[in-house]
Amino acid sequence: MKRPNWENTTLLSINSSTKIKEEGPFVVFNETHIMPKNVPYTQSEKAQLQYAVGIASIISTFPFSMLYTKFGARFVFLSAGILSTISTALLPFAASKGMIAFTFIRLLQGFAYGANFAAIGFVCHRWATLQQHGFFLACMTTFTSLSVTLTNPVAAFVIHALVSPILFGFWLFLYTDHPDTHPCVSQREKDQILSGKTEAEIGISGFMPYRAILSNKTVLIVWLNSFADIVTAVFLITYLPTYVSKVLRYGVRETGIWSAVPALLHIPVKIGSGWLADNMR
Template structure:
């Protein structure tokens, strides 16, 4: 882009590229709804979510069996069910990234969303045949969700001008934060009025409908879209042609594995996903164990932390851009500051939740703050890879995501085991593990983090990324 006049910019809103971003936002809301809804329906699906439940005497309750069947699943099995979706997501990350460069994005994203929705529809039926089939459905569901989440980001290679890539990507991915808020807000009402199986039917049907719309409305190249304006098409294509496209550079694997900045980013991703997954999946159970309220009220309360997490993420992105554009802080200071806020504040508010929340309002305030402040990482570790190795961003983002998702998987599984085996103070142990992960990772990050391009990632020739 050097020594060239930038193309004339066209309005952001009422444009096809922002329409695609909003459509993907909606798809991500549905994907997260399908992933998270079981954390609340679990309260009505089983006869106890308490550690070593005392009422596990029958397989199903006699009343309303058809509409709202209840199963005799231990808290350990519940933890495996909630975490099993991460196995599929984890497995699909790297293959999906590779295949996205070979096959049609339209078919990959649309098919993955449809199949994830199909297995969501099958979960109530699978539950009738036993917990093993539910776990299998969740793993397969996660496999297709991983494909959809990974391949959709490749859409912006052809649709996003370089100066708008971060904005469009963050807009579409913000649905991952908004999704849990939406699902927890309405799942309680659905369970209360229609029965928990309808939760899976509704979100599964919505996903199938969106996938069909994707096949109809999405075009992989702006040049082929029948509804795009001439000015927007020229703006996108002229901006992208100023980038020099070449074959992907070979990966300096040895140098990457020896890079302390990359490893501390990965370590912090592990801690962030651990905390985020635990708080996303187990907030309804924690609220139920503390207050023993009905599922409708639980859903309303459980949605609040996610709503504030979405707001804090938008705030973090705006603040980070302001600090950088006005030269208030250096890039490295910004990354360290937002990582500090995103890992330390949830740890502090979790401790407050354990020791200072004697009332209902106190518990909810600290629970909301512990969940929401983690979103500050959006301006820190979650984009730090782009600073140190923009040339290998796609590969390294997948690598750090795999490590992060491993943290989420371990967190969910370990939490279920602790709830199953500890009768006295399970939540104390669970929150302390999260705090320890955050603090230890943060210390290493503050020592070894970098924000400049590393020697092994510098371009020796003019290549695209």
């Protein structure tokens, strides 16, 4: 990760006698140091940028969960998507303005990212049959691995900013909070989705039994497994590019490709595990 101090500098003209070379952290013109190269972020700055996303996502998970329970997921998740799109598009500009602006945008990204986890639970609760919860969860939690696989080999921030409005437009157009209100779902499909569910599971109420959830041993074990899965995935996604680039000394293109491979392999394993969980009960 580099800090683009001089990204807007334009060299208007260089005659044939001009000598250009790199010397340490500087670009040298005719033996005169006139401009620094892109200076790497310090380790503490990198950590700050990573922590900003993690802390903001933890904080935002609870309010998003309450908003989903009260208003449904369609427009709440759309608002998070708009925030994510705008903050991602502004990220290169914020990076050029310094650490304060950069960290603020990363906080916004983390806040929007926190909407994902509650949305996954809400959508599975509404749309998955009781026999397919594992498969639904597996497919919906591949978003991190899939996004890295698709965007790491190319300009990740640019691609995310360009594609996100299209994807969230599809979300608004295709998703409803209940199968009964979706025009493309047949009565047979509705019956399959709702089969075996109680009125409390079908309806949306504003009450969430947080005390019972936090004291349930099964929930705590699921959280522990999720924690291990997310930490492993985030660790690889965050630090594998650095290892491939700095230790193995691959170029930018090769680093993007090889860093996406573990995330790609993670997807079929997760989906297969979800299918097995549904069929081994």
